[in-house]
Amino acid sequence: MSIQVVLLPGLLCDDAVWVDQREALSRIADCHVPDYGMRRSIADMVDHVLASVDASTLLVAGHSMGGRVALEIARRAPDRVAALALLDTGYEARDAGEAGAKEQAARFALLDTARAKGMRAMGEAWTPGMVHPSRLASEVYESILKMIERSTPEKFEAQIRALLDRPDATPVLAEIRCPTVLVCGTEDRWSPLSRHEEMQARMREATLHAIETCGHMSTMERPEAVTGILVEWAERAVRA
Known part of the structure; x- marks a missing residue:
């Protein structure tokens, strides 16, 4: 049986968001961090990811937007996904009312900038709310800014459109049968802990880990804590 760990980055993130976890997880199985390129929908991102891995068994971890990609992979290829990890993410579609319009306007205002x-x-302008306040002048914060700077407005627009048209993954949560871990920073203001508690309540085999003194960028803010959780998660899946 061939096994591969798939590490899915979030909005405007690249493999830098998984550096610490990839180093540790690569001792357990081959690791792959995909680049979504200019794909403008979650479905197209999933097509690309599934086409880029050839292992029969996948351990899929997704951070932020990557968590939404991971949920769609679990829906589309449940027989290949042996374990799932969802970090600082969400599951609902964009609201159809005023809240949804407000989200769209805010995202396109950032694109204009x-x-x-x-x-x-x-x-x-965007990232101060993404990390714990204690990290606003840190090397981690600068690393996040440099990661964003490596991207382009064109890629940003493509990913914004994918998020605005994101599918509702509520039905997927109840269908997931593989062992799942949920990870969230306790100070995550983008994808709060309460949302992950809702996700856990809708799932059969999900364990929730709250990472203290941590915002949205948990893999970079508290790498040792997150890596420890994911190493245990992967080792358990490989032994099963």
């Missing part, structure tokens, strides 16, 4: 002033300037 990226086009007018560059990705770094957009990141400086």
Whole structure:
């Protein structure tokens, strides 16, 4: 049986978001961090990810937007997914009412900033709420800004459109049969802990880990804690 760990990055993230976890998990199985390129829907991202891995058994972990990709992979290829990890993410579609319109306007306002002033300037406006306040002047925060700066407004627009049209994964949660871990920073203001508690309540085999003193970027903010959880998760799946 061939096994591969798939580490799915979130909005404007690249393999830097998984550096610590990838190093540790690669001792257990081959690791793959996909690049979504210019794909403009969650479905297209899933097609790309599934086409890029050839192992018969997948251990799938997704952070933020990557968690939504992971849920769709679990729906589309349940026989291949032996374990699932969802970090700082969500499961519902965009609200159809005023809240949804507000989300769309806020996302496109950031895109306008990226086009007018560059990705770094957009990141400086966007990212303060993504980390724990104690990390605003840290090397981790600078690493996040540099990661955003490596991307482009065109890629940002493609991923915004994918998120705005995201599918409702509520029915998927009840269908998942593989062991699942949920991970969330206790100070995550983008995908709060309460949302992960809702997800856990809808799932059969999910364990929730709350990471203290941590915002949305848990894999980078508290790498040792997150890596420990994911190593145990992967080792258990490989032994099964």
